[in-house]
Amino acid sequence: MALIRVEDLSFKYLGSEDYSLKGINLKVKKGEFLGILGASGSGKSTLCLTFNGIIPHSISGEFEGNVYVKGYNTKDTSVAELSTLVGLILQNPDSQLFNMTVEEEVAFGLENLGLDVEEIKRRIKWALKLAGLEGLENEFPPNLSGGQKQRLAIASVLAMKPEVLVLDEPTSQLDPLGREQVLSLVTLLNKEQGITTIMVEHNTDYLLNFADRVIVMDKGEIILEGKPRQVFEEVELLNRLGIKIPTSVKIGHRLKEKGCINRAALNEKEIVKELRRLLKKA
Numbered sequence: 013m014a015l016i017r018v019e020d021l022s023f024k025y026l027g028s029e030d031y032s033l034k035g036i037n038l039k040v041k042k043g044e045f046l047g048i049l050g051a052s053g054s055g056k057s058t059l060c061l062t063f064n065g066i067i068p069h070s071i072s073g074e075f076e077g078n079v080y081v082k083g084y085n086t087k088d089t090s091v092a093e094l095s096t097l098v099g100l101i102l103q104n105p106d107s108q109l110f111n112m113t114v115e116e117e118v119a120f121g122l123e124n125l126g127l128d129v130e131e132i133k134r135r136i137k138w139a140l141k142l143a144g145l146e147g148l149e150n151e152f153p154p155n156l157s158g159g160q161k162q163r164l165a166i167a168s169v170l171a172m173k174p175e176v177l178v179l180d181e182p183t184s185q186l187d188p189l190g191r192e193q194v195l196s197l198v199t200l201l202n203k204e205q206g207i208t209t210i211m212v213e214h215n216t217d218y219l220l221n222f223a224d225r226v227i228v229m230d231k232g233e234i235i236l237e238g239k240p241r242q243v244f245e246e247v248e249l250l251n252r253l254g255i256k257i258p259t260s261v262k263i264g265h266r267l268k269e270k271g272c273i274n275r276a277a278l279n280e281k282e283i284v285k286e287l288r289r290l291l292k293k294a
């Protein structure tokens with residue numbers, strides 16, 4: 013059974029003329045890693061906000077269709093209840109951190125869940141360890157690096173033990189090291205902890221390697237969907253939308269054009285394998 017089911021979803025912000033989401037149908041399976049791509053303004057963030065009920069509960073507009081999370085219709089379920097199922101991470105970690113210490117930041121959401129003190133302590137320790145922030149419990153969050161702040165934001169939602177993590181461009185405001193740390197953490201959470209992951213991410217090399225499926229949005233619609241290697245074969249369409257083609261796929265295309273290999277959408281490992289084969293032949 014799908015963990016998330018989106019049926020004929022359309023949404024228009026209050027006061028807007030156009031719909032930001034138009035007839036979206038989507039299923040996400042438990043444990044799956046779904047990547048979301050699309051040009052600026054195509055509706056990626058709006059879609060993310062429907063998974064934990066912020067749309068329609070906190071942002072009003074015309075909402076048509078249904079979003080189900082673990083069978084709960086988000087229209088009939090509060091954001092507080094949904095936040096125990098769906099953890100949302102936004103672009104800017106500063107907008108998500110409010111407390112005086114790293115530990116208090118993670119404890120914050122847990123205190124409203126009615127958990128006993130020992131369980132809260134256990135969860136804080138577990139989440140900070142997974143996020144690689146052990147030893148920083150007493151730090152003042154604004155003093156952390158960008159990557160550490162974003163990992164703290166992830167640890168805070170992780171401590172609620174959500175079934176789904178929704179990440180909306182979590183690396184876009186980070187330096188290269190911070191970006192890599194956050195991407196490694198997301199990979200670990202999905203592949204080792206089995207957390208269903210939905211991620212808006214412009215790093216298509218990363219999605220090629222780690223996403224199970226990718227959707228491409230344009231003007232509020234899903235216009236392309238499939239396994240990353242299928243989606244990244246659509247070079248012309250992606251170029252038109254300004255979506256970066258993964259480097260290994262670009263090299264694969266060049267080699268295919270030159271008649272050296274038969275398939276183009278290759279990841280780094282496969283490109284190296286093909287190049288070694290070609291070198292041996294030469």
Ligand SMILES: Nc1ncnc2c1ncn2[C@@H]1O[C@H](COP(=O)(O)OP(=O)(O)OP(=O)(O)O)[C@@H](O)[C@H]1O
Pocket residue numbers: 025026028032050051052053054055056057058059
């Ligand atoms: N709060 C809002 N009120 C009115 N219109 C909005 C609001 N937020 C977004 N929109 C509009 O909805 C459409 C989709 O925006 P959205 O932010 O979901 O796109 P996006 O693909 O996430 O873009 P980006 O990559 O720039 O974040 C755009 O036309 C945008 O102007």
